[in-house]
Amino acid sequence: MTTIAVDCMGGDHGVGVTLPACRLFLEQNPGAFLIMVGLREKVGHFSHPRATVVMASDVVAMDDSLEVALRRKKDSSMRVAIEQVKSGNAQAAVSAGNTGALMAISRYVLKTLDGIERPAIAGQIPNATGGATTVLDLGANVDCSAHHLLQFAVMGSALVAVLSNEESPKVGLLNIGEEVIKGNEVIKKAGELLRAAGKSGDLNFYGNVEGNDIFKGTVDIVVCDGFVGNVALKTSEGLASMIGAFLKAEFSRNMFTKFAAIIAYSVLNALKKRVDHRRYNGAALLGLRGLVFKSHGSADVLAFGNALSRAYDAARNNLLDRVQVRIAHAAPLLVPDDGTGDPGSGLASKT
Amino acid sequence: MTTIAVDCMGGDHGVGVTLPACRLFLEQNPGAFLIMVGLREKVGHFSHPRATVVMASDVVAMDDSLEVALRRKKDSSMRVAIEQVKSGNAQAAVSAGNTGALMAISRYVLKTLDGIERPAIAGQIPNATGGATTVLDLGANVDCSAHHLLQFAVMGSALVAVLSNEESPKVGLLNIGEEVIKGNEVIKKAGELLRAAGKSGDLNFYGNVEGNDIFKGTVDIVVCDGFVGNVALKTSEGLASMIGAFLKAEFSRNMFTKFAAIIAYSVLNALKKRVDHRRYNGAALLGLRGLVFKSHGSADVLAFGNALSRAYDAARNNLLDRVQVRIAHAAPLLVPDDGTGDPGSGLASKT
Numbered sequence: 001m002t003t004i005a006v007d008c009m010g011g012d013h014g015v016g017v018t019l020p021a022c023r024l025f026l027e028q029n030p031g032a033f034l035i036m037v038g039l040r041e042k043v044g045h046f047s048h049p050r051a052t053v054v055m056a057s058d059v060v061a062m063d064d065s066l067e068v069a070l071r072r073k074k075d076s077s078m079r080v081a082i083e084q085v086k087s088g089n090a091q092a093a094v095s096a097g098n099t100g101a102l103m104a105i106s107r108y109v110l111k112t113l114d115g116i117e118r119p120a121i122a123g124q125i126p127n128a129t130g131g132a133t134t135v136l137d138l139g140a141n142v143d144c145s146a147h148h149l150l151q152f153a154v155m156g157s158a159l160v161a162v163l164s165n166e167e168s169p170k171v172g173l174l175n176i177g178e179e180v181i182k183g184n185e186v187i188k189k190a191g192e193l194l195r196a197a198g199k200s201g202d203l204n205f206y207g208n209v210e211g212n213d214i215f216k217g218t219v220d221i222v223v224c225d226g227f228v229g230n231v232a233l234k235t236s237e238g239l240a241s242m243i244g245a246f247l248k249a250e251f252s253r254n255m256f257t258k259f260a261a262i263i264a265y266s267v268l269n270a271l272k273k274r275v276d277h278r279r280y281n282g283a284a285l286l287g288l289r290g291l292v293f294k295s296h297g298s299a300d301v302l303a304f305g306n307a308l309s310r311a312y313d314a315a316r317n318n319l320l321d322r323v324q325v326r327i328a329h330a331a332p333l334l335v336p337d338d339g340t341g342d343p344g345s346g347l348a349s350k351t
Numbered sequence: 352m353t354t355i356a357v358d359c360m361g362g363d364h365g366v367g368v369t370l371p372a373c374r375l376f377l378e379q380n381p382g383a384f385l386i387m388v389g390l391r392e393k394v395g396h397f398s399h400p401r402a403t404v405v406m407a408s409d410v411v412a413m414d415d416s417l418e419v420a421l422r423r424k425k426d427s428s429m430r431v432a433i434e435q436v437k438s439g440n441a442q443a444a445v446s447a448g449n450t451g452a453l454m455a456i457s458r459y460v461l462k463t464l465d466g467i468e469r470p471a472i473a474g475q476i477p478n479a480t481g482g483a484t485t486v487l488d489l490g491a492n493v494d495c496s497a498h499h500l501l502q503f504a505v506m507g508s509a510l511v512a513v514l515s516n517e518e519s520p521k522v523g524l525l526n527i528g529e530e531v532i533k534g535n536e537v538i539k540k541a542g543e544l545l546r547a548a549g550k551s552g553d554l555n556f557y558g559n560v561e562g563n564d565i566f567k568g569t570v571d572i573v574v575c576d577g578f579v580g581n582v583a584l585k586t587s588e589g590l591a592s593m594i595g596a597f598l599k600a601e602f603s604r605n606m607f608t609k610f611a612a613i614i615a616y617s618v619l620n621a622l623k624k625r626v627d628h629r630r631y632n633g634a635a636l637l638g639l640r641g642l643v644f645k646s647h648g649s650a651d652v653l654a655f656g657n658a659l660s661r662a663y664d665a666a667r668n669n670l671l672d673r674v675q676v677r678i679a680h681a682a683p684l685l686v687p688d689d690g691t692g693d694p695g696s697g698l699a700s701k702t
Contacts, residue, residue, distance in 0.1 A: 128593045139527050142535040176490055176581040184493040184578060211582045212589030227535060228582050230527040231562040231575075235583045236590050238563030242479045243594060246625055250618040260615040267601040267608055274597055 001033060002316040004092050004308060005084035008038035009059040009077040011096025011297050011304070015042045018096070021304035025312075026050055028305075032312055035090050037081045056080040060101045062297060069101035070108060078102060082109045085290040091315035092291035094282070094307050096299050102292065103140050103285060110290040115327045115334050118144070119287035120152045120226070121294065122159055124280035125236065127217030132280050134160050134169075135214060135222045139230035140285075146189035147334060149173070149223050153194055153203055154330045155286040156221040158323040163313055169220035172209030174228060182208060190223075193333060202330040240275050282307030284314065291320055352384060353667040355443050355659060356435035359389035360410040360428040362447025362648050362655070366393045369447070372655035376663075377401055379656075383663055386441050388432045407431040411452045413648060420452035421459060429453060433460045436641040442666035443642035445633070445658050447650050453643065454491050454636060461641040466678045466685050469495070470638035471503045471577070472645065473510055475631035476587065478568030483631050485511050485520075486565060486573045490581035491636075497540035498685060500524070500574050504545055504554055505681045506637040507572040509674040514664055520571035523560030525579060533559060541574075544684060553681040591626050633658030635665065642671055 008018040015038060022034055026048050034051045036043055043053050056077040060069045069076065078097050084090040086109050095102050103119065112119055122136035136152050137144070144152075153171045160169040173191055175183045180191055191208065198205030206219045211232060214222055224232070247268065251261035261268065273279070277296065281303040285292040291314050295307035327334065359369040366389060373385055377399050385402045387394055394404050407428040411420045420427065429448050435441040437460050446453050454470065463470055473487035487503045488495070495503075504522045511520040524542055526534045531542055542559065549556030557570045562583060565573055575583070598619065602612035612619065624630070628647065632654040636643040642665055646658035678685065 128596060142527065142538075174582060176493065176578055176585075187493075187578075211585030211587075212592065214586055215589035215593040224582075227527055227538075228579055231525060231579050232582050232586045234527075234562030235565055235586055236562075238566035239587050239590050240594075241563065242566040243591075243622065243626065245479060246622060247618065250621050251615075253618075257615075257618055260611075260618060264602075264608075264611040264615040267598065267604075267611060270601050271594065271597060275594065 002031065002312060003033040003035060003090045004094060004311050004315065005035040005037060005081040005090035006308070007078045007081040007093065007095035007097055008036050008043050009056070009097070011295060011299055012062075013300070017299060017301055017304050019043070019046055021301045021308060022046075022051065023048065024301065025305050025308045029309075029312060035081070035084050037077045037084070039077070054080060054084070060097050062098050064098060064101060066100055066104045069098065070104050079105050079109065082106050082290070082292060085292065086110055092293060092311040094293045094295060094311045096295035096297055096304060096307070099139065099294055102294055106285055106288050106290070106292045110288040110292070112287050113289055113324060113327055115331050116151055116155070116287040118148050118151070119285055120155065121283050122156055122286050123233065123283035125214055125233070126275055126277075126280060127215050129217035131164075131217060133214050133217055133222055134220060135224070135229055135233070136286065137224065137226035137229050138233055138283060139226045141226040143227075144186065144225035146186050146193050149186070149190040149225065150193040150197060150330075151287065151327075151334055153197065153205070153221065153223045154326050154334070155323055156223060157203055158326045159284055159286060159314070159319065160220050162317045162319045162322055163310065164220070166220060168204040170204050170206045171221045171223060172206045172213060172219035174222050174224035174232075175208040175210065177210065178208050180208065186225075194223075197330060197333050200330075200333065202326070202333065237277070244272075278303035279306060282310035284310070284319075286323065289320075291315055353382065353663060354384040354386060354441045355445060355662050355666065356386040356388060356432040356441035357659070358429045358432040358444065358446035358448055359387050359394050360407070360448070362646060362650055363413075364651070368650060368652055368655050370394070370397055372652045372659060373397075373402065374399065375652065376656050376659045380660075380663060382667075386432070386435050388428045388435070390428070405431060405435070411448050413449050415449060415452060417451055417455045420449065421455050430456050430460065433457050433641070433643060436643065437461055443644060443662040445644045445646060445662045447646035447648055447655060447658070450490065450645055453645055457636055457639050457641070457643045461639040461643070463638050464640055464675060464678060466682050467502055467506070467638035469499050469502070470636055471506065472634050473507055473637050474584065474634035476565055476584070477626055477628070477631060478566050480568035482515075482568060484565050484568055484573055485571060486575070486580055486584070487637065488575065488577035488580050489584055489634060490577045492577040494578075495537065495576035497537050497544050500537070500541040500576065501544040501548060501681075502638065502678075502685055504548065504556070504572065504574045505677050505685070506674055507574060508554055509677045510635055510637060510665075510670065511571050513668045513670045513673055514661065515571070517571060519555040521555050521557045522572045522574060523557045523564060523570035525573050525575035525583075526559040526561065528561065529559050531559065537576075545574075548681060548684050551681075551684065553677070553684060588628070595623075629654035630657060633661035635661070635670075637674065640671075642666055
């Protein structure tokens with residue numbers, strides 16, 4: 001039995017989206033159970049044979065500071081959902097709320113895995129192969145050492161291995177050129193570590209990739225620090241929005257273009273589907289002693305349902321154990337040797 | 352009289368593109384003169400009343416190391432073109448060659464301006480307003496201090512003021528959130544410096560922007576380090592290529608979709624024009640004692656012509672003087688106070 005805890009209050013639309021998405025998810029997954037967390041007046045009426053409703057007295061707002069979310073709202077729906085994972089009642093939690101708060105509370109409640117200093121956010125971006133490229137970190141860590149990037153690579157490999165059934169997914173290091181001499185000092189050092197991990201069999205390391213490779217689908221996983229990953233993601237969203245708005249405006253310009261839009265409908269619809277981030281909604285917070293998935297705040301029922309499905313797939317395929325196994329195997333490489341970070345709980349000595 | 356020196360050998364297509372583009376440029380700009388640099392057998396036959404041909408004995412290859420380009424090819428077409436600017440024969444140089452080599456040779460031959468430690472590459476990206484956002488740095492500097500980012504902001508403002516006739520263009524700092532507390536230490540410090548420059552009248556500082564703002568056109572200039580800028584640019588190119596390839600494949604799928612493509616032709620053509628990077632070809636190398644413009648290596652005749660036009664506009668509108676005036680005015684802010692860089696040639700004491 002696999003149970004997912006859902007923060008029903010998070011996101012731009014709250015229960016208007018989360019409750020119908022949960023109901024649909026339960027119908028589509030006869031083996032799944034949900035723990036639905038929210039304010040009594042918002043979720044109290046929800047009833048399903050495979051759902052338990054758990055009350056929370058507070059809600060983390062999208063603009064709450066970490067301080068407020070973490071210290072003053074100890075009975076928020078977000079926190080209570082994560083505590084369901086901590087206590088073992090649920091195998092994963094899903095929230096569409098404030099990303100920073102979700103990461104901070106998850107880290108506080110669940111703690112990080114042995115050997116991991118920094119949890120990371122791993123999301124999927126649709127690529128030209130018809131699949132998606134997993135990119136991490138998407139914004140949890142604005143400054144990363146080379147060892148952090150190696151940890152992201154190991155965790156991302158475990159995620160893709162579990163969710164895409166690809167035992168040895170290809171990892172690329174995001175850089176500004178393919179040559180090993182490119183990039184800043186952190187990136188060059190990360191390249192060395194990743195090559196070493198490739199040689200020791202801990203990773204399938206492809207080499208450096210550039211921004212356009214995310215969309216080419218050159219590799220399964222692209223590793224970068226959270227600043228760069230966030231900029232790449234939002235830049236792409238901005239371009240996709242611009243193209244979408246432009247096509248809409250041009251096709252509604254006059255009678256002729258409106259007619260053209262009808263004729264071209266199937267193609268435009270296919271394009272929309274292809275770049276539809278809703279299909280890939282549900283970013284994983286990796287490196288914690290428990291599974292947490294983040295839905296986009298603007299998610300609709302379809303998108304939130306996809307985040308639930310990803311969490312469910314990860315949980316029933318034991319993503320957590322598989323991340324831990326890979327981390328343990330790569331442990332000798334993961335210990336910083338240059339004072340750039342704390343080796344966590346001393347999983348391994350440098351060998 | 353404004354003269355532009357052209358490296359006719361650079362780029363993927365060499366003289367096949369540069370010579371026809373130069374001829375067209377001369378026809379369209381009756382006040383312009385060109386100094387065309389290349390191998391005798393490639394450019395020796397070119398003749399025009401407003402063009403001088405200058406021979407070079409070598410060519411910098413796209414994959415030459417900086418060492419080779421700088422030390423072993425001292426008579427390359429790229430270097431000879433830049434030397435025309437140094438000697439005052441030309442007011443700007445244009446090359447479609449190896450970006451790293453172009454920056455290194457430009458820096459070596461021309462030197463940096465007083466108060467500037469790091470030259471930057473400033474390019475234009477089309478945005479939703481129908482205009483373009485100027486983004487710098489696009490890859491010259493993989494590690495930047497807060498002071499470098501401030502210098503980029505001042506130089507970018509001068510560039511946009513000259514080329515877009517917008518006296519006080521809006522500057523945004525690329526970050527992973529709008530709030531001033533977002534970002535890493537360098538970005539937060541850069542935000543402080545930019546706000547101070549805004550208050551002292553040296554800049555029109557808008558505040559933090561995110562990746563999607565590049566395409567929204569929220570500001571005229573987006574400032575970031577070269578690693579982030581390069582990733583953002585290449586990620587956008589990758590997404591645009593993916594969408595282009597997808598539309599092409601979908602519209603040629605069958606008779607019906609081919610018919611739809613004919614009907615939708617005007618719209619698709621307008622989209623192509625809108626996101627056509629050829630229109631915005633010609634990135635400025637800013638911060639040098641001379642104007643140098645970089646064309647995309649894959650430029651065709653139209654694109655290379657646009658790079659020539661941008662260089663010509665910059666030269667006849669005295670971009671160099673205007674950058675210098677702005678830098679001098681902002682000098683008290685540009686001097687590092689934290690040992691992160693050399694204040695150049697001691698333009699100003701800290702006040």
